[in-house]
Amino acid sequence: MGYYEEIITEIRNAIEEHRYEDAKFLLKRELSMPYIPEDAEAQFHALQKDLRYACEDSQGPEEEPLEVLLSMLKGKPEAQLAAASRLHDRNLRTCTEEIREYLSHEPYPEAAALLIEALAEQEIGDEFVYTKDGVEYTFWPDAVTPVTRSPGFLEALALLKQWVSRNPSLLETAKSVLVHDAYMNLPLSYEKEEAGGAAYEAACQAADLLGDTADKAELEKVYDSYQIRKKTCA
Known part of the structure; x- marks a missing residue:
């Protein structure tokens, strides 16, 4: 199951179990991301409607003290x-x-x-x-710069798209790893100069999770070329 399938299932379960605040938080987090696949975005908006109707039917979730x-x-x-x-x-x-x-x-x-x-x-x-x-x-x-507004994080996302867009499963897994790593890095945030390393680490972790040795070897070549270009432009 891919990253977005898991998130959509998690949101749907939260709504069905009346955990409306959890569903609201997950939807807000995912919809704030700078890039969302069209089919996933459509499902998120549909789930937003489901959540709104569920809240109305229950006369709004009772806020916990x-x-x-x-x-x-x-x-x-x-x-x-x-x-x-x-x-x-x-x-x-x-x-x-x-x-x-x-x-x-x-x-x-x-x-x-x-x-x-x-x-x-x-x-x-x-x-x-x-x-x-x-x-x-x-x-x-x-x-502190929130994750979704961090220049280094946004640059790392763009690099991931450049490097592994040919492999959708690897890209989605790498993006999930990058988002998690960026949150775990708080209160520090990625500087733009760190974007390449952050993207490379996320992609390598994703390749390991998927058992994708061929793509990991290719990533090393891509990252080496990226570093050479970066030094040349410095």
């Missing part, structure tokens, strides 16, 4: 991720102290990435410390 979501951040990784996805569209200025405490104590990385992205989108100007693998990162969200 903020204290419940914050307590979930102290739970297992699955609970942390669910809480972070629901908190993403809340006004985080009302709970900056709790989020600061959460981020400073080795949180589940995927959940932390969602919260850092949300803090950046809301341009919160307070200082935060994110502890990951024993390393402390001090950051100010209003100075």
Whole structure:
């Protein structure tokens, strides 16, 4: 199953299970991407309609109390991720102290990435410390570039399309890896000069996942040529 098939299934399941906030978050994330295949985009818009009708039929999802979501951040990784996805569209200025405490104590990385992205989108100007693998990162969200607006990330996406567009499965898997890596890199963002390396690493990981040794060997040649051209133009 390809990346978009998995995401569409995940959104559809969330709607059927009345997890409307999860579905809303996933749709918002995917539709904010600079490139979406036409058939996937059409299905996302159809799912948006399904979600709207489902919310209307249930008279709107009942918003979970903020204290419940914050307590979930102290739970297992699955609970942390669910809480972070629901908190993403809340006004985080009302709970900056709790989020600061959460981020400073080795949180589940995927959940932390969602919260850092949300803090950046809301341009919160307070200082935060994110502890990951024993390393402390001090950051100010209003100075953090959200993933979908990062020049380095957008350049890496463009390079992936140039390098592996002939293999749709490899391209979609590589894009999925790149998106995940970019979120995991927060609060840091890719500089434009890092785009080639980020795209190459994502494509190689994707080739390994697909067991595609031939394309991985070809990628090495393409990347070597890219580096030579880059040095020549410098």
